[in-house]
Amino acid sequence: xxxxxxxxxxxxxxxxxxxxxxxxxxxxxxxxxxxxxxxxxxxxxxxxxxxxxxxxxxxxxxxxxxxxxxxxxxxxxxxxxxxxxxxxxxxxxxxxxxxxxxxxxxxxxxxxxxxxxxxxxxxxxxxxxxxxxxxxxxxxxxxxxxxxxxxxxxxxxxxxxxxxxxxxxxxxxxxxxxxxxxxxxxxxxxxxxxxxxxxxxxxxxxxxxxxxxxxxxxxxxxxxxxxxxxxxxxxxxxxxxxxxxxxxxxxxxxxxxxxxxxxxxxxxxxxxxxxxxxxxxxxxxxxxxxxxxxxxxxxxxxxxxxxxxxxxxxxxxxxxxxxxxxxxxxxxxxxxxxxxxxxxxxxxxxxxxxxxxxxxxxxxxxxxxxxxxxxxxxxxxxxxxxxxxxxxxx
Ligand code: ATP
Ligand code: MG
Numbered sequence: 001x002x003x004x005x006x007x008x009x010x011x012x013x014x015x016x017x018x019x020x021x022x023x024x025x026x027x028x029x030x031x032x033x034x035x036x037x038x039x040x041x042x043x044x045x046x047x048x049x050x051x052x053x054x055x056x057x058x059x060x061x062x063x064x065x066x067x068x069x070x071x072x073x074x075x076x077x078x079x080x081x082x083x084x085x086x087x088x089x090x091x092x093x094x095x096x097x098x099x100x101x102x103x104x105x106x107x108x109x110x111x112x113x114x115x116x117x118x119x120x121x122x123x124x125x126x127x128x129x130x131x132x133x134x135x136x137x138x139x140x141x142x143x144x145x146x147x148x149x150x151x152x153x154x155x156x157x158x159x160x161x162x163x164x165x166x167x168x169x170x171x172x173x174x175x176x177x178x179x180x181x182x183x184x185x186x187x188x189x190x191x192x193x194x195x196x197x198x199x200x201x202x203x204x205x206x207x208x209x210x211x212x213x214x215x216x217x218x219x220x221x222x223x224x225x226x227x228x229x230x231x232x233x234x235x236x237x238x239x240x241x242x243x244x245x246x247x248x249x250x251x252x253x254x255x256x257x258x259x260x261x262x263x264x265x266x267x268x269x270x271x272x273x274x275x276x277x278x279x280x281x282x283x284x285x286x287x288x289x290x291x292x293x294x295x296x297x298x299x300x301x302x303x304x305x306x307x308x309x310x311x312x313x314x315x316x317x318x319x320x321x322x323x324x325x326x327x328x329x330x331x332x333x334x335x336x337x338x339x340x341x342x343x344x345x346x347x348x349x350x351x352x353x354x355x356x357x358x359x360x361x362x363x364x365x366x367x368x369x370x371x372x373x374x375x376x377x378x379x380x381x382x383x384x385x386x387x388x389x390x391x392x393x394x
Contacts, residue, residue, distance in 0.1 A: 001031050001121045006074040007040045010081065011123040017054040019046040021081065022105065022120040028127065029116045032137055033169070042081040043108055043120065047101045051081050067099055084108035090154040093187045106130060113151065113158045114165060114177075115143045140171040148180035156187035160199040160223065163216055167206030185219045193272040196223050200271070204251035210243020213255070224271075226263050227255070234258050245319055249277055253284040253316060261285040283309060284316045291325055295337075296374030298330040303340030303373070307331070338372050338379050341365045346384045354388055364388055 003011070003023065014021040024043040031037060044051055051070045052060055061071040061078070068083035086107050088098035102108065105120060105128065112118035115133040122128065131145050142162050144151045152159050159181045166173050173181070188196065200223060203209060213220055214236055221228040227235060235258075242254040256264035261282045268278035283305070292298040302310050310331055318324075338344050344365065351361050368384055371377040377387055 001125050006077045009074050010042060010079050013054055014044055019044050019054060022122050024120045025117050028119040028121050042079060043084055044081050045084055045103045048083050068101055087111045093156040093190045110145055112145055113161055115145055118145045141174045142166050142171050142177060143174040144177045148177045152180050152184040156184060157191050157195050159185055159188055159219060160196060163212050163219060164199045164203040167203045167209045167212040170208040182218060185222045188222045197271040197273055201248035205246055205248040209251060210240050213239035213243055224267055226259055226267055230258055241319055249280055250316055253281040254319060257285050284313060287313055288317060292327040294374060295326045295330055298326040299337055299339045299373040301327060302330055337375055338369060341369055344368060345379050345381045351388055364391060
């Protein structure tokens with residue numbers, strides 16, 4: 001396994017101080033799969049205070065110190081270095097009650113969730129694979145390290161993580177792991193909304209989200225109980241559309257669509273999604289059926305919603321099998337006709353000067369926009385003012 005220079009530097013500095021650093025988890029898995037690596041996590045056989053001393057000349061961020069993580073900035077890269085850990089007992093299916101540092105790589109690897117996530121790679125490039133992770137990668141299997149039932153009882157988030165990795169990597173969940181995760185699914189209610197939502201997003205964006213959402217509907221419904229009310233066929237159809245979108249937000253909106261915008265909003269609040277995610281998902285569900293018959297209407301939608309949302313709406317409508325209309329044309333070529341009142345070459349003050357007052361001003365600007373956006377009226381000061389004067393006459 002080859003490491004980027006900044007990771008080699010981190011490993012070398014640790015070595016110079018008598019410590020041993022290993023790349024662990026996702027970066028080893030993704031490298032062996034030939035996939036792009038998100039980020040390199042390092043594990044080290046010394047406690048965090050010692051890690052900090054190794055990097056005396058570097059910027060060190062202490063945010064994860066309690067859990068043994070020291071972040072070191074090397075060549076502008078944040079490198080997370082976590083001390084080998086044993087997780088103490090679990091009493092709440094959520095977080096270990098305590099963590100203890102250990103000099104044993106084996107102990108650190110056996111606390112990890114799945115065999116494909118429990119491999120390490122030392123400075124010399126050799127892979128340490130104590131639980132058959134390479135074989136499981138070969139066979140495309142998600143399998144717990146150790147007894148799956150015990151592992152899901154320790155931390156119920158792993159249930160959703162199994163689904164997430166299966167969806168993202170297009171893997172199957174090994175039989176015993178699958179049975180244990182179903183049996184323990186109810187414990188997901190103890191997990192914080194934020195942790196669940198982070199995993200759900202990755203699941204929804206995964207290449208095989210559709211089969212995972214369908215096969216593990218029971219587990220998904222523990223996280224989103226509102227979905228349990230849907231008839232089977234409707235759920236399956238929504239899961240299918242969702243799974244083909246490859247984007248967390250669009251996929252979520254597709255899954256929530258049969259529930260309607262109001263319930264979608266409730267679900268977002270329960271999952272504590274960020275506001276942008278919630279508002280956009282609700283927007284997509286509300287606007288999915290609007291047909292834009294003329295370019296003017298489409299242009300005003302563009303002005304009102306913004307280009308980003310309109311582009312998402314197009315992808316959403318396309319996934320739902322809706323026909324292209326003027327919105328597609330305007331997004332492809334917005335031209336320079338006005339899309340919102342601010343684009344008009346007259347202002348509220350110009351309109352007020354003609355004698356309009358109060359709400360009449362905004363109404364008149366809107367009337368002008370409708371015609372100018374359609375291309376019926378030039379977006380130039382004199383014709384716009386003339387049109388407004390004519391409107392007074394009416
Ligand atoms: P990604 O590329 O999506 O970040 P990852 O494998 O790095 O994938 P993370 O969630 O960043 O996933 O976790 C890093 C590693 O920490 C995992 O590979 C796994 O070894 C371990 N891990 C994370 N969460 C858990 C957990 N809940 N239980 C056990 N081990 C975990
Ligand atoms: Mg990671």
